[in-house]
Amino acid sequence: GAGVSQTPSNKVTEKGKYVELRCDPISGHTALYWYRQSLGQGPEFLIYFQGTGAADDSGLPNDRFFAVRPEGSVSTLKIQRTERGDSAVYLCASSLGRDEQFFGPGTRLTVL
Amino acid sequence: AQKITQTQPGMFVQEKEAVTLDCTYDTSDQSYGLFWYKQPSSGEMIFLIYQGSYDEQNATEGRYSLNFQKARKSANLVISASQLGDSAMYFCAMTQVPLYSTLTFGKGTMLLVSP
Numbered sequence: 001g002a003g004v005s006q007t008p009s010n011k012v013t014e015k016g017k018y019v020e021l022r023c024d025p026i027s028g029h030t031a032l033y034w035y036r037q038s039l040g041q042g043p044e045f046l047i048y049f050q051g052t053g054a055a056d057d058s059g060l061p062n063d064r065f066f067a068v069r070p071e072g073s074v075s076t077l078k079i080q081r082t083e084r085g086d087s088a089v090y091l092c093a094s095s096l097g098r099d100e101q102f103f104g105p106g107t108r109l110t111v112l
Numbered sequence: 113a114q115k116i117t118q119t120q121p122g123m124f125v126q127e128k129e130a131v132t133l134d135c136t137y138d139t140s141d142q143s144y145g146l147f148w149y150k151q152p153s154s155g156e157m158i159f160l161i162y163q164g165s166y167d168e169q170n171a172t173e174g175r176y177s178l179n180f181q182k183a184r185k186s187a188n189l190v191i192s193a194s195q196l197g198d199s200a201m202y203f204c205a206m207t208q209v210p211l212y213s214t215l216t217f218g219k220g221t222m223l224l225v226s227p
């Protein structure tokens with residue numbers, strides 16, 4: 001596809017479970033970003049990849065959150081021991097270096 | 113640290129009229145970029161317009177223009193000739209320049225366009 005894709009579109013899980021959220025960036029985009037958008041708020045930065053490495057993970061709220069991008073393309077955001085406060089829309093974006101970011105449709109995570 | 117403030121939770125406008133969405137920002141950086149994104153109910157963030165802090169001209173993209181007043185630290189979005197499809201959440205955001213483009217967003221303004 002031409003745009004950023006994210007799977008699943010919706011994820012419902014129980015408190016304490018582990019979840020993985022996937023992002024497929026636009027082909028050739030070297031930079032990849034994860035944001036979290038809580039209800040009624042703007043997106044908040046979580047982590048940024050340049051190629052395979054996490055260039056900035058200062059937005060990750062705690063050590064339950066982890067993200068990888070092993071081949072410099074697809075990225076997975078991993079959340080361990082989920083809590084109800086983790087419920088939000090998780091947005092992924094990609095860009096060609098420092099240019100405009102293109103966003104995916106997001107994954108809506110609900111922790112019961 | 114960078115901060116974006118959008119003081120209008122909601123705005124109403126009639127079709128074909130112009131509307132201004134307010135955005136003020138705070139940063140200690142000398143170089144920065146300002147963005148506006150549209151988020152329809154589908155959830156995807158759609159890029160609308162960009163203004164660099166050293167750009168002398170206000171940015172325009174079709175029906176969108178950015179009223180950049182650097183001394184006031186404001187970057188208001190003006191939408192001319194509103195259309196029903198403009199109903200959405202609108203977010204103002206900023207980045208550091210020339211570093212990487214991590215975006216800091218405001219809380220957004222919900223725009224409703226009526227017939």
